Amino acid sequence: MKRIGLSLAAMIILALSGCDVQSQNNIGNILKNIPVNGTPTNLEIGTGLKQALEIGTSTGADQLSAKDGFFGNLAIKILFPPEAQKVEKTLRGLGFNTLADNVILSINRAAEDAAKEAKPIFLSAIRQMTIADAANILLSGNKDAATEYFKRVTTAQLMEKFRPVITASLGKVGATKYWGDAATAYNKIPLVKPINTDLSSYVAQKAIDGMFVQVAQEELKIRNNISARSTPLLQKVFGYADQRR
Numbered sequence: 329m330k331r332i333g334l335s336l337a338a339m340i341i342l343a344l345s346g347c348d349v350q351s352q353n354n355i356g357n358i359l360k361n362i363p364v365n366g367t368p369t370n371l372e373i374g375t376g377l378k379q380a381l382e383i384g385t386s387t388g389a390d391q392l393s394a395k396d397g398f399f400g401n402l403a404i405k406i407l408f409p410p411e412a413q414k415v416e417k418t419l420r421g422l423g424f425n426t427l428a429d430n431v432i433l434s435i436n437r438a439a440e441d442a443a444k445e446a447k448p449i450f451l452s453a454i455r456q457m458t459i460a461d462a463a464n465i466l467l468s469g470n471k472d473a474a475t476e477y478f479k480r481v482t483t484a485q486l487m488e489k490f491r492p493v494i495t496a497s498l499g500k501v502g503a504t505k506y507w508g509d510a511a512t513a514y515n516k517i518p519l520v521k522p523i524n525t526d527l528s529s530y531v532a533q534k535a536i537d538g539m540f541v542q543v544a545q546e547e548l549k550i551r552n553n554i555s556a557r558s559t560p561l562l563q564k565v566f567g568y569a570d571q572r573r
Contacts, residue, residue, distance in 0.1 A: 366564075367568060368564055368565050368568050370459050370463060371459070372561060372564065372565060373459070373462055373463050373466055373467075373565055373568075374457070374458075374459040374462040374463070375561065376466075376561045376562055376564065376565030376566070377457075377462040377465060377466050377474070377565065378454050378455075378457060378462065379559065379561060379562060380547075380550045380557075380562055380565075380566070381450075381454050381457075381474055381547075382451060382454055383546075383550070383558070384474075384543060384546030384547055384549070384550060385446075385447065385450035385451070385454070385478075385543055385546070386447055386450075386451075387546055388539065388542035388543050388545070388546050389443055389444060389446045389447040389450070389539070389542075390447075391542060392404075392439075392440060392443035392446075392538060392539060392542055393440055393441070393443035393444040394440065395440065396440075397439075397440045397443060398436040398437075398439045398440050398443075398535070398538055399432075399433060399436035399437065399440070401538075403541055404534075404537070404538030404541050404542070405432075405436060406432070406435050406436050406439055406531060406534045406535070406538070407432060408428075408431065408432070409525045409527075409530045411523070411525060412523050412525050415510060415511070415514045415523055416428050416431075416510075418514060418517065418520070419510060419513060419514060422513075422517075424510070424513060427506065427509055427510055427513065428510065430502070430506040431503065431506045431507055431510050434498070434501045434502050434503030434506050434507075435498070435503045435507075435527070435531050437497070437501040437503070438494055438497035438498045438500075438501050438503050438531055438535075439494070439497075439531055439534065439535035439538065441493070441497035441500065441501065442490050442493040442494050442497055442532070442535055443535065443538075443539065445489050445490060445493050446486060446489075446490075446539050449482055449485050449486055449489060450478065450482060450543075453477075453478060453481050453482050453485075456481075457477075461477065465477055466565065466566075466569050467569060467572055471547070471548055471551055471552075472544050472547060472548070474543075474547045475540055475543050475544040475547055478540065478543060479540060483536065486536045486539070487532060487533070487536060490532040490535055490536060491528060491529065491532045494528050494531050494532040494535065495528045498527060498528060498531065503527070503531075504527070507527050511523050550562070550566065551566065551569075
């Protein structure tokens, strides 16, 4: 990768790391006045990518935490766990369609309830991103490079955060009751093997998977859709990336 000027970036980042809040604000004002024409500096690449990712992850989290954010999106809608799909089929065959529908609706509502917890985790990961990380993500040529970065650095945090929220949400929206009713009804059928699915872990993992699907869509939008580059800095940085491909 062609080296881009680093001196201004280095000075500002070193200054930011050792300044009080007022001084950081003053330096932030300097950043706002960096020219947005020509070849971007490393600092501009890092700032521009972080700006784009903040927009994309915030938009994604907001969309998924809204009503039907999961339930209304066929790409990420959460269904019965794979090992329990025979349970759904059997219950529907016995006329328990409403019970099966309630299970699916409630687990998606729980995922929507938990999705709002993802935003601060993503924003923290963005703040910790180095200039080298940002340059590699922007110029690597992989259109999901940022999403893959988030998978590496946030999955464990997301699971740790999502698991208790999902557990609480499952109870709040009635999923625990509906799932218990479905399991009880199924387990009463003669000769079937009782089901014993950890619903909280399953829904938490599916919710995280859905978050990354949404983040990937937002990343692709900013990379490919010029109109999605909503600031001069985004236009400069991603325009430069376009030329490097």
